Amino acid sequence: MKLMYHEQVRSFIKKNRGIPLSGPTIETCLSYLAFKYISSITKAAILKELNNRLESEQESHTAVKSLVLDGYLVEEMLALSNAGARRSTCNILASLASSSSETTPSATVCAQLVSFLSTEDKSKLRRTAVYALSKLRSQRAGAQVVAQTHTEHVPALG
16 A cells, blocks of 8 residues: 555656645645655655755745644654655755744754754764754744753754
8 A cells, every 4th residue: 555655646746846836736745744654755755855846946935834834744754764754854844944934843843853963973864953953043933942942952053
């Protein structure tokens, strides 16, 4: 069943590439992300596509804000075993924070980002978490949430 959904997602992404994100398109992406029978690899592909669209389409920011506003879904994406999905989620958070003062993640999301800082190696995930936290911290509301996570790692993000 996971393979079938993976093929559907690949087809959906290919069909909608080059077309600006619309309400129904983002709703379809969010429904796939929330569905428990979708593999983490498939979710990573969706998140990567959304991240790529954020980098190239200004109107995508409005559509993808719904992902951030659904804090539970962001928490779930950051908890996936697939590092690519977690990196894409970090990049989406950072991109939205850079372009909008309305991107305020929950304390749980910030705590998840901070937990990526304690990885033993200098992984890509650690770097993208630092990037996301620094972008979130540049906003007034985001800075308050990040500061409330009470960790020694956050002040060093400067």
